[in-house]
Amino acid sequence: MADAGVHAATAQDVPEITRIHRDTWRVAYAELLPREVLDGIDAQDAWRDAVEHATVLVATEGDWTVGYCVIGLAPAEETAKxxxxLPADAGTTVLVTVLVEPRWGRRGHAGRLLATAAEAAREQGATRGIAWIPEADKASKGFYERVGWMADGTVRTLDAGGRPLREIRVSGDLSLQLAE
Structure with missing residues (x-):
């Protein structure tokens, strides 16, 4: 494997983050979301804003950008039971999204992203992380289980272009360490 790394996203990373978001969702969620929803993904402005105002990390392998992670204090409605x-730790819970292109999967990129994000969150006083994933997304569920985050029993159903999308919330502590 070429040199792999994680760094804070900059404005120059926005086009690749946008491409990874769009292309990965179109492949990974083709059976979960209507085609018109997937075809309508164009989040470049949203990613530009996120990179400017939130903690966004990108994973690289060699010269390639292969994934991203965004992390920030979770709004109360995201942490609610x-x-x-609200749980006692609602004020120190972060919301996390990790996405790695499938062709770069199983090479440690998601783990590096999450561990780096967890370290930054701990330094700012965070104690727990949560992530929402489609219930049918077995790959994401398996990833979070491998790092010790489990479904906490909270579910929600989103309207995805007229089709219900059921998501589960996974939760875990932020004391993640990269294996040597």
Whole structure:
């Protein structure tokens, strides 16, 4: 494997982050989301804003950008229990999204992204992370289970272009370490 790394995203990374988002969703979620939703993904402006105002990391292998992670303090509605009450650690919980292009999968990129993001979040006082994933996304569920994050029993159903998309919330602590 060529040199792999993780760095903070810059404006120059936005086109590749946007491409990875669009192309990966079109492949990974082709059976979960309507074609018109997938064809309509054009998030360049949103990614430009995220890179400017949030913590966005990119994974690289050699000269290639292969994935990204965005992490930030989770809004209260994202941390709430199924009954609507807030857990004691709601103020120190971060919301995480990790995405690696499938062709670069199983090479440690997602783990490097999450471990780097977790370290940065811990340094800012965060104690726990959460992520929402489609219930049918076995690859993402397996990844989070391997790092010790488990489904916490909270689910939501989104309207995905007229088709319901059921998501589960996975949760875990942020004391993730990269294996040597």
């Amino acid at each position: 199924a009954d609507g009450s």
